[in-house]
Amino acid sequence: MTSTAPPVEVDRVTRRFDATVALDDVSLTVQEGELVGLLGPNGAGKTTLLSLVSGVRRADSGTVRLFGGDPRDASSRIHLGTTPQETGLPPTLRVREVAEFVAGHYPDPLPTGELLETFGLTELAQRQTGGLSGGQKRRLAVALAMAGRPRLVLLDEPTTGLDVDARHVLWDALRSFHARGVTVVVTSHYLEEIEALAERVVVVDRGHVLADGALRDVVGRVHLRRVTLAVPADSEERLDRLDGVVGRDTDPVSGRHVLLTPDADALVREVVTAGVPFHDLEVRSASLEEAFLSLTRREVPA
Numbered sequence: 001m002t003s004t005a006p007p008v009e010v011d012r013v014t015r016r017f018d019a020t021v022a023l024d025d026v027s028l029t030v031q032e033g034e035l036v037g038l039l040g041p042n043g044a045g046k047t048t049l050l051s052l053v054s055g056v057r058r059a060d061s062g063t064v065r066l067f068g069g070d071p072r073d074a075s076s077r078i079h080l081g082t083t084p085q086e087t088g089l090p091p092t093l094r095v096r097e098v099a100e101f102v103a104g105h106y107p108d109p110l111p112t113g114e115l116l117e118t119f120g121l122t123e124l125a126q127r128q129t130g131g132l133s134g135g136q137k138r139r140l141a142v143a144l145a146m147a148g149r150p151r152l153v154l155l156d157e158p159t160t161g162l163d164v165d166a167r168h169v170l171w172d173a174l175r176s177f178h179a180r181g182v183t184v185v186v187t188s189h190y191l192e193e194i195e196a197l198a199e200r201v202v203v204v205d206r207g208h209v210l211a212d213g214a215l216r217d218v219v220g221r222v223h224l225r226r227v228t229l230a231v232p233a234d235s236e237e238r239l240d241r242l243d244g245v246v247g248r249d250t251d252p253v254s255g256r257h258v259l260l261t262p263d264a265d266a267l268v269r270e271v272v273t274a275g276v277p278f279h280d281l282e283v284r285s286a287s288l289e290e291a292f293l294s295l296t297r298r299e300v301p302a
């Protein structure tokens with residue numbers, strides 16, 4: 001293990017579960033200080049990837065390095081904090097007791113009061129964990145990952161089940177740790193979470209890395225524009241006959257039609273030429289969600 005090695009180095013890793021290839025020749029390096037969002041549909045291989053990096057599982061082939069060492073050696077994991085998808089907390093222990101118990105395993109832990117404060121848990125310090133709500137347990141589980149002042153944290157779906165306020169408390173906490181230099185790898189089903197947090201996005205599907213880059217580059221890579229417009233109900237079916245529309249949806253708030261297209265200028269010209277009566281036209285870049293759907297609908301490269 002070397003202190004200058006990147007926190008995560010995954011090199012040509014394959015991992016199977018019987019006939020399922022969960023990861024197929026995956027390579028990925030995460031440098032110190034990065035905040036990486038790992039995106040992928042259910043079963044894409046995200047949890048498997050994190051389990052290899054945290055030393056819980058072993059790769060069938062290829063190599064995984066954690067700060068330059070073997071993640072299966074406890075000494076390599078000294079700078080690692082993790083929050084798995086499911087966390088078991090001892091139900092009769094109080095929040096503060098659990099935090100102190102976990103902190104006791106590290107040579108230089110964060111003061112428990114500071115940890116609880118950062119995650120908005122101060123008020124709950126005396127509560128038994130068995131009496132916490134699902135969202136409160138989740139926040140505690142993420143806080144525990146930070147107890148030992150990790151240099152790298154792996155968070156698997158950290159905000160699943162949290163309401164909007166609790167999610168924002170957690171995002172702020174993650175941002176503050178990241179600002180102090182902590183490297184963060186986070187998986188999420190909430191694309192707006194990755195948009196809000198991550199600087200780099202890695203899109204995984206069926207065991208392959210489909211895209212890896214700065215958030216705006218991944219969104220830009222699909223070259224999609226989002227054209228929103230309102231049309232009278234009796235003209236709606238005319239939208240189906242337009243060329244160059246690769247996706248169609250309805251905006252849940254305004255009820256306007258959303259058309260995804262690689263060439264917004266050509267599409268708008270076509271709408272005008274076809275004489276479709278429209279109003280409230282808006283053109284903007286595709287969101288990460290739209291880019292993600294477009295990417296994961298593609299065929300997996302050979």
Ligand SMILES: Nc1ncnc2c1ncn2[C@@H]1O[C@H](COP(=O)(O)OP(=O)(O)OP(=O)(O)O)[C@@H](O)[C@H]1O
Pocket residue numbers: 017018020021022040041042043044045046047048049
């Ligand atoms: N212990 C296991 N035994 C058998 N198959 C497994 C096991 N763990 C994962 N798999 C399979 O490997 C593939 C990748 O699973 P993985 O849990 O890594 O996906 P994921 O991207 O984390 O999905 P999710 O978003 O649903 O958590 C899936 O097809 C899954 O069914």
